[in-house]
Amino acid sequence: MVNESVKIGIAEFKIARTPISIITTGLGSCVGVCLWDPIIKIGGMVHIMLPDSKQGRNVLNRAKYADSGIELLIEELCKNGAQKSRLVAKIAGGAQMFNFPNANKTMKIGNRNIVAVKNTLKFYKIKLLAEDIGGNYGRTIEFFTKNGQLLVKSICKGVKVI
């Protein structure tokens, strides 16, 4: 049987059940957050681009931010039978693609995204199992809901599974 997959773009999210995998391409300073319930093998991914929904001026799309995006993902997974206490997380992304000669702190958005994601996971007491973060390169990721594995591809570093 060919394994099916679904795709999400920037500031989007989706949930899927085994054996369907979820793919997002071209993560730069954005972070792909994957949550998984290992018992019923349902998982979800959100492609967040900014750290904090409280700094946004109009928050219509909750999937855009680390805090509201993870919250949204938990809600949707639990609505579909997952148990919040069983959820585990894997994350990838948070690079810094452009290196401006005199960059100020607000420009280091990749790092701020990672911090916000980790804080939010901690807040919801979700264990972070693995991560592939930072650097200055883009990543494409595929999350397998059948076994919770996260495949990370990049142009300069090749493929790895976390």
Next chain:
Amino acid sequence: MEGYFDLNEMQLDALKEISNIGAGNAATSLSIMLDRKIEVSVPKVNIAPFAEIIKTIGGAEKEVAGGYLLVNSNTPMGILFLLPGEQVPFFLDLLFGSTSETQTVNSQQLNEMQESALIEIVNILAGSYLNALGFFTQRVFVPSVPALAIDMAGAILGEVLQSIGIVSDYALIIENMFSEEEKKINGYFFLLPEPQALEILLNALGV
């Protein structure tokens, strides 16, 4: 300006027109630098969710060289020049006038000189573009030094769209395509005004 959707037909046309002139100016500069005839397409204005914007440039995974710079904080705008990754060696050949040596260049492993040449190109293109924009709007636009990244298009554009993401779920992107006769070069030039900058531009144009 609350959102990009409030723009009327006349305002969109005005934006296309200034982009047309700006890009024409930039194409002339590029033409002189490369000693080739560079043509510039009719500009397109696209207002779409971020995921759609990334699709329009040929997919998030496509390898591209991106030069990105920011225009001063009073009129916050981003300028991005994208060149398909496989064209980078040819582009460098034209610049340095060399042949076989740079043909084998891996775009992931440029030396300092090659990187700085690409940054300089973006600098000149953006400068010419902003000159025309400044002439029309009677304003001075101060660009930052460009930064360069060669990687997946989605990763590059994602970072560029972030500053707009703070204020909007959609981006307005004005696109011009550069090409030369033999079709060995086709670069994309994008102007991404934030809502605040858009208001200033439109006011200055009187539409």
